């Protein structure tokens with residue numbers, strides 16, 4: 001089976017496993033795991049941010065960020081398709097008691113003008129606008145990305161209006177590889193950034209939350225309260241360090257392969273509305289009477305796994321374990337659906 005369900009399906013390679021086996025570890029709840037400390041320091045340095053905390057998942061880093069930035073009777077602003085709204089089980093309400101104001105952006109991207117319109121006036125009877133969350137790349141937006149230049153006006157607006165700005169950077173390196181921006185250019189634009197190591201970079205577990213010292217001090221308390229304080233998790237952090245050292249530049253290959261698949265998918269008569277491919281995600285609709293379920297079943301019979309993204313919508317994600325040979329097979333097999 002060729003698995004294009006997500007870029008989370010990768011297996012650690014032999015040298016990543018070796019790095020894990022050889023990791024020096026300690027108790028991270030006491031701040032004594034040298035490998036976790038090294039991972040946090042590495043990302044702080046890359047993004048030019050003061051402090052960092054390693055967590056089991058990107059959902060947890062996002063939820064902690066929301067919890068620290070926002071509270072009761074307050075509201076966060078994000079695109080309607082964002083992960084924090086759609087795919088974290090309503091955690092913003094459960095963990096932070098916060099409300100959400102949704103923006104209908106373009107392919108998951110929102111503008112400073114849209115944010116400005118979404119900020120509530122200072123009345124007793126409206127939730128207080130406190131936080132803006134951007135996603136880069138935008139998962140449900142088909143892997144669209146923001147450049148640093150596009151984010152600058154949003155940062156300026158948030159500063160002016162006293163709002164915090166968080167980046168869900170589950171696929172931030174996919175964005176940076178395409179835009180050519182440096183990680184520091186993102187670091188200076190946000191109050192907090194969540195970076196996933198278990199997506200395109202191919203580590204088995206973990207995300208890192210970045211921010212200033214005071215923010216991360218509070219984030220560590222939240223992580224403990226959410227049950228995310230791990231002990232000798234340096235074995236996992238070693239895989240993350242390996243991923244940062246070896247798997248960033250090659251993301252471009254995933255992007256090129258996604259574009260080639262999109263070209264082939266575009267030739268299929270049952271397909272419409274293919275979202276432009278910017279990074280490693282390909283989203284398209286199938287025409288009735290086909291459904292995403294029936295199309296995915298056909299693909300499965302051909303040995304390809306994909307995921308439904310709505311009744312008519314299908315998503316493919318390319319990744320580290322999707323090889324050139326698999327690409328050739330996918331292109332040939334898609335031809336058979338003509």
Ligand SMILES: *Cc1c(COP(=O)(O)O)cnc(C)c1O
Pocket residue numbers: 056057058059060062083084135137138139168170171196198199207
């Ligand atoms: C995958 C993902 C996350 C975090 O997911 P976890 O599975 O909890 O690590 C956050 N945001 C986006 C956009 C994602 O795609």
